[in-house]
Amino acid sequence: MRPIWLPGNGQFRRFDVVQFTDGVARRIIAAIKEQIHAGAYQPGDRLPSTRTFAAEWGASRTTVTLAYGQLIAEGYLLSRAGTRPIVAKGLGAAAPAPAQISAPRHLSGFAQRLLALAASALPRPATTQPAPIADFRYGDLAGADFPVLAWRRALNRVSLRRKPRLRYGDPQGSPALRSGLQGYLWRARGITCSPEQIVIVSGSQQGLDLCARLLLDPGDAFVIENPGYLLARHAFAAAGGIARPVLVDRDGLTTDALPPARLAYVTPSHQFPLGGVLSATRRRALLAWAAKTGASIIEDDYDGEYRHDVAPIPPLQTLDPASVIYAGTFSKTLSPTLRLGYLVAPPSLIPAFAEAKRLTDRHTPLLEQEALAELLAEGAYERHVRSIRRKNSERRAVLLQALAEEIGPSVTVEGADTGLHVVAWLKDVAAGREPAIIAAARAAGVGLHPVSPLYDPAGLRPREAGFILGYAGLDSDALRRGIALLATVLAGQR
């Protein structure tokens, strides 16, 4: 057996490889080789000290020293006296075999439906850098609007309240937050509910996903607004639901020919994306349809806090709390990055929602829930909503003025009364020109996002080019410069 010499206690000692037929040493050797092949350790990377490694593995230092020694002997590691070994040159991640990428083992029906969805139609925030001068991406808020001091104070307070044990919380959400929300929803939106009817979710998207899984079986039909919110449509379709797109107009969802379905997803306070408010007649017709068919209605009140020149309209939920599941979010008032939202559901559905939430992620992170409960209890959240509503009203006014002054009658603006975005239709510009306009705007530093991907892929598409202009992430200067640049781009395109 070939002996190896390793440093230890200030001198070199001889070890015979046979000494470490020891199972732990062999496992360490295999693990390090695997990490090197996978690229987790790159050539030149230093391995942890034998002391650290031994502590992590619960092994003795001698065992780790032996394992390192074997890897040195095999040429995986290089050692210099007195230093930790490094990974030898020429080793590293091997390119994955094509079969690994293209042939996953067995995928569930859910996974196959997911992959079949047109996910490419969605903007992908991680890979798309915002346009440098003005990105009108809908859904962003301005970082400067986040109430940093109030949030930090609230987080400090809840972190300092040391609990004797750190244990999982209620899957439905923090009782303090649910009770604060109950009061807020009554004051702000006229909703009467008990805290037991509220489920705190990780963004309203999780609420939609839970609704999909609890209310739909594969093959069940769901009504979805056309155009509508793609992530809602995808959540229901991934669960196996069959989309029944129903056209919207300036008064929201049209209700004269609602097809039979298990559920309907609607945005009655501010139709996404076109911005209409569901008329009283249509509200009644939708509720009558639900009563007749036994369907559930999911009311997404994603930006109900923002009404600019019009009086608030009570949510659909207030008219029929037994048929409507109300979804709300803090993504439009605090930050989309917090992932905090809520559902208000009829009491009969709560056990299923609570159990589904527990299986999904136990509960939404508790520290943030409790910090938010603090903001609600001390009135800081409502003060913040008033302030951000005012700021966004100002942004909207700047945007509308800039559109009128720079582009004038060749643009039709839709859905500006409420929310945080408008839709701009370019008169006499064919929808087919959208990609060219987007590319030219991008080159000028302006990010534009078309409406067309939000239409049912199998149905009629708008003839004119249209763009969703989100304004909540931009200051007045960026809004003005962005629209001025857009005007130049459009003039060049005509």
Ligand SMILES: Cc1ncc(COP(=O)(O)O)c(C=O)c1O
């Ligand atoms: C129609 C609609 N619903 C809900 C949301 C918010 O989703 P979440 O609460 O998951 O951030 C958005 C965000 O852009 C939206 O456009």
